[in-house]
Amino acid sequence: MNAATPCVPANAATQTGFPPSRETIRGSVEAGGSLADFIWFRTGGPAEWLVRPADVEDLAGLLKTLDPSTPVLPVGVGSNLIVRDGGVPGVVVRLPKAMAKVSVEDGRVRAGAGAMGITVASAARDAGIAGLEFLRGIPGTVGGAVRMNAGAYGRDVSDILIEATVVTRDGAVETWPAARFGYVYRHSDLPAGAVVVEAVFSGTPGEPAVIGAEMDRIAAEREASQPLRSRTGGSTFKNPEGHKAWALIDAAGCRGLTRGDAQVSEKHCNFLLNLGSASSAEIEALGEEVRTKVKAHSGVTLEWEIQRVGVAK
Numbered sequence: 416m417n418a419a420t421p422c423v424p425a426n427a428a429t430q431t432g433f434p435p436s437r438e439t440i441r442g443s444v445e446a447g448g449s450l451a452d453f454i455w456f457r458t459g460g461p462a463e464w465l466v467r468p469a470d471v472e473d474l475a476g477l478l479k480t481l482d483p484s485t486p487v488l489p490v491g492v493g494s495n496l497i498v499r500d501g502g503v504p505g506v507v508v509r510l511p512k513a514m515a516k517v518s519v520e521d522g523r524v525r526a527g528a529g530a531m532g533i534t535v536a537s538a539a540r541d542a543g544i545a546g547l548e549f550l551r552g553i554p555g556t557v558g559g560a561v562r563m564n565a566g567a568y569g570r571d572v573s574d575i576l577i578e579a580t581v582v583t584r585d586g587a588v589e590t591w592p593a594a595r596f597g598y599v600y601r602h603s604d605l606p607a608g609a610v611v612v613e614a615v616f617s618g619t620p621g622e623p624a625v626i627g628a629e630m631d632r633i634a635a636e637r638e639a640s641q642p643l644r645s646r647t648g649g650s651t652f653k654n655p656e657g658h659k660a661w662a663l664i665d666a667a668g669c670r671g672l673t674r675g676d677a678q679v680s681e682k683h684c685n686f687l688l689n690l691g692s693a694s695s696a697e698i699e700a701l702g703e704e705v706r707t708k709v710k711a712h713s714g715v716t717l718e719w720e721i722q723r724v725g726v727a728k
């Protein structure tokens with residue numbers, strides 16, 4: 416299936432009330448837009464409709480007019496996603512550069528949800544705001560981090576988020592205080608179809624040189640321990656209470672396990688890799704095999720951290 420081919424029957428445009436006319440959206444709308452072109456695993460089918468809104472108002476207008484039965488999936492850079500091989504029905508929203516601006520006001524960092532974590536951490540460092548260094552090591556967008564409660568080194572988004580602006584599935588623009596996200600480990604209560612468009616983070620006063628040194632330490636540690644230049648989706652499974660997922664996977668004999676071109680990383684065995692031409696089905700099946708082996712070996716049920724979206728082929 417190529418990028419110009421929708422992954423649903425030809426009459427789907429009528430079923431979903433799509434595509435909108437140029438009066439409805441100022442951004443871009445692509446039928447059958449490729450997701451494999453940019454997500455980290457480089458696998459999976461296309462979006463039925465890939466939409467890049469021009470700005471918040473454009474996105475809100477689109478969601479307001481869209482048939483309520485049409486599924487909406489926001490994506491960042493796909494650093495925590497398996498997109499299944501049959502593609503994603505409905506509308507996939509990808510935020511444009513115009514929604515990735517980062518600024519500092521009154522000791523707080525305000526970031527468009529399309530901004531990368533490293534950009535936020537760097538802006539905080541330059542402004543002498545400590546506590547956001549961990550975002551240096553998370554290769555995703557602010558939207559993905561707010562949704563996933565991303566974290567590392569004992570801190571996560573719930574520790575630094577003040578509030579975030581969300582466009583709800585019915586097109587309302589709302590500012591939510593952090594408490595409304597119902598954060599627990601790698602989870603928020605953000606409803607399906609809601610799109611985070613901006614976030615405000617706080618930290619504590621710090622020396623830029625010290626903050627920068629901590630960011631460098633994080634970068635070096637990541638380089639040494641994670642397959643950063645591979646096609647991967649980050650940590651595959653959540654760490655179960657009292658355990659490290661990688662240690663359970665290692666103990667169950669899964670380090671280096673393969674299925675087609677999918678492999679459990681030798682470097683960090685809670686990472687799955689696409690060695691070249693793996694399908695999403697192979698990657699997901701390998702993950703399920705790991706879960707089965709870990710359950711048999713240690714009795715622990717691993718829970719997926721990677722978000723699996725779309726339909727099988």
Ligand SMILES: Cc1cc2nc3c(=O)[nH]c(=O)nc-3n(C[C@H](O)[C@H](O)[C@H](O)COP(=O)(O)OP(=O)(O)OC[C@H]3O[C@@H](n4cnc5c(N)ncnc54)[C@H](O)[C@@H]3O)c2cc1C
Nearest residue numbers: 491492493494495555556558559560562565566567611649
């Ligand atoms: C090498 C590597 C290292 C990693 N290390 C860490 C780590 O230390 N800690 C950690 O927590 N994660 C880590 N990850 C996973 C990943 O980077 C994070 O989960 C990140 O927050 C995902 O951001 P993203 O923009 O890529 O989101 P995506 O992967 O595109 O999407 C992830 C989820 O967020 C949702 N989402 C994305 N954007 C929005 C938005 N604007 N509004 C609403 N929902 C949205 C998607 O619908 C999906 O459910 C790592 C990944 C890699 C590849």
